[in-house]
Amino acid sequence: MTEAATTQAPPRLGRLGLQQSHFKWLLVVPLIIFFVIFFVIPVGLIFATSFNPPAIGQVSVTAEFTLENYLRFFSRSNYLMAAGRSVLLGVVVAAVTLVVAYPMAFVIANTEHPGRNTALLILVLAAMQLDMVIRLYGMMVILGDNGLINQMLMGLGLIGPEDPVQLMYNFLGVVLGLVQFSLPFMILTLMGVIRGIDPSLEEAARSLGASRRRAFFRVTLPMSMPGILSGSLLVFALSISSYIVPALMGGFRVGVLPIHIFQQVAEGARFQFGATIAAILFLLSAGAVAIYLKVGTRRSGGLT
Amino acid sequence: MERRISLPMLILAIAGFAYMLFPIFVVVLAGLTAGEFLTFPPEGLSLRWIAAFLQSEKYLSAFFFSFRLALMTMVVATVLGTAAALFLSRTRMVGRNAMRAFFLSPVVLPGVVIGYSLFAFFIATNMGISRTIWGLWIGHILYSTPYVIGTVGAALAAYDVSLEEAARSLGASPWRAFRKVTLPNIGQGIQAGSIFAFIVSFGQFEVSLFLSAPNSEPLPIAMYNSLRYKFDPSAAAAGIFAITLVTASVLLTNRLVNIRRLLERQQD
């Protein structure tokens, strides 16, 4: 609908609008320059090393071209599985976070009482203040084999003492950890958008006879689409690139690409192969984002 | 006009808050332990680890270094990111989605890749900013700006551009129309974006790993280093301190905003 608004700009503004379109670029040129110098070139150079033969300690690009690293990646099932798992993780975490965060954002956005609203906002911000390593300690206390949940289940006699439910040290644990980490990001993104939706639209739908439920699903939810798209993209990106959460919550048994990258780059024995994995992760994410934007944009009738 | 919150929505929200906050609650309690180690449940409550944190020159200087860096990052990321989001919302250029995805792309790479790439780049080009606060700043801006673009972009998409155009057609200058009409409408988005920029920078570990400068390490690196060698609750104490600070600053900003509103009302 914003698309339509732009195309139907009053003709009177036409001449000015043209000048403005040149002026408009000033908004984005600084960031483009910044990104080219400090992102495209440095990361491009690192990616270029993925076409060099592996050599321990060799850090810079050389003229020798090879596909050896890529062949190695694609000929090993554990790397392929890790690639699939990474994308799956990003998708699952984004979806779960969205479902959990939406009601929270909705409630905050519609709490008019200023004191209560501030309190809720403080809770969301407080959730972001703990260092990851220490926060995962908190997760372990709750979700571990001897954690509070398992103790409760054992106390109720639902499971045997030697038979805890595996809530962490597996894929589920990684998802639970990443959702906890991503919630505030999703909430804050959704909140602004939901607050911007005019409640009278929903009222109108209801006065035309729609049930409250129907009004929500037909009016409010579709109108939150920009926030949903944006928030889930951020969470997807956060999840697919996270190292520490899969490492600790997955107990080093859930192979995702960042763990393999860390193995190769941080200890630095093999920059070329580390760069290869990073490049593949990058392409996979870019592909996933592109598909998502395409589908999502069509659904919401234009993202911008 | 207030929208009523339905009961199922409220229940789901409460469950969500419980899930988000319970681990935080556990760590905060564990950090208030009177014992020597991080345990849950804590061995009696005391403020000794908070006091130890506040007395530690190392942690405090790391805390304030991170704070300063996060502020510097927030300012630049908010300005650059908001401007870029405005451009993206106003252009009908082919490939604007590609550009949006491009600006988001630093976040899909693990921080260690960004950090290492920049480190190698600074050294190769002899820019003189490797392992200085400036190099670190660049890395943090790179990693924080996508969050601003994301949130401001979402706010802009939900906002009806025709409002600003209406203001323009009534004779307002572009700047005035933007300031008086658009800005208040996307203010929430900008606020959320700048909070993200701050927090992403403040908690950043992986990007800083290769870029941090001697004698001034960011807090997450100091924490990690410390946890490697000593199993004590000061990391939890740092978190409690940060939570207190955030609470205070939110309350303070709210108070300030209220006062400003009050003054504006009196002027009218």
Add this chain to the structure above:
Amino acid sequence: MTRTRQTPTRRTLLKGGAALGAATILPTPFINHAWAQDVSYDGGVFDAEGATLNVGEWGGGWEEFVRQALTDDFEKDFNCTVNWDSSFPWFPKFVTQGAQNPVFDICNWNLPNLTQTKQAGDFFLTVEEIRENVPNADNCWDFAFASGAGVTWAYMPYVYAYRTDTEGGPVDNFRAFWEPRFSNKRGAYGTENGLMHAFFMATAKEFGEDQYDMQAAFQALEDAMPMKISEFTFNMLSLIERGEVDIAVHIEGEALSLKRKGVPMDVWLWDSRPILTQTKTISRYSDPVQKKLAFALLNRTLSPEFLNAFGDEFLWRPTNSEAKITDQLAEEGVENTADAVEAFWVPDWDFFVENKLEITDRLNQIFGL
């Protein structure tokens, strides 16, 4: 594994640097090398005229203590400034900046990473060169020089930390880790953790012919699955404390600190006696003043005064025969005598680093990464 390993020489590194940086790395000339040999140090105090010494060492509470117990006075006595950097890992930093342009003049290491760096170029002074200029090194036990590129100043024996409130009695042999009672209750580390590397070598020694028997170690580790894999020793302590893990690969001092807290647990020193070490290197291409300062700082690091204070704080054992074992360890029967330290050995990290790629690959397979 059919990959041929290429150890880059200084020349390939420089060539690579030139390709990337359009020759901007080259200007640091080779001239340094000529003066570098000339520096000597005799253990006395001298005036460095405000020079800056670049130090790479752990941060956080560790830094806070070492500054107060060592470098604050050092700065005053020698009229210099210590530039402290604690953002590990060092290896990629050294390699990226190149040997001619050392990141740090003096650097503290875990041996696997030190060995990796040593093999990648001419970065460090040899043990002989250091010993000539660091008088306190003369009092150190032999294993302090095992790395060939620096001096080890503190160490901890590897142990199993195990809970005593489980059935099956105390742990008294290396193979106890594999007992069925510890299934899914065994704690080990990720592929990049030095403790895992040492555990691997000790396992090879126990189950195979010697520490070089990789196949035996792979088999044994496969048999030990399911294990709980952690990344840091601190995190492992909380796993033990919470009963998520009943037996874990650990190091003496840290594990004992958990026992002193009252957790029902104990430690068992591996009978093959490998050790985890803290080792300081001095960079070959540092400028003369910095190099002389580095000798002086290493000499003070090896002094009994500092080692005693350090041991009291962190429960590490000193490598200097003149230094004392801290009371907390002494109560457990630890001594610093020739007999007591005789059995200690440092795994052959050169071998490990040369085979690291294969080891990482196989461990990934075993863990299911």
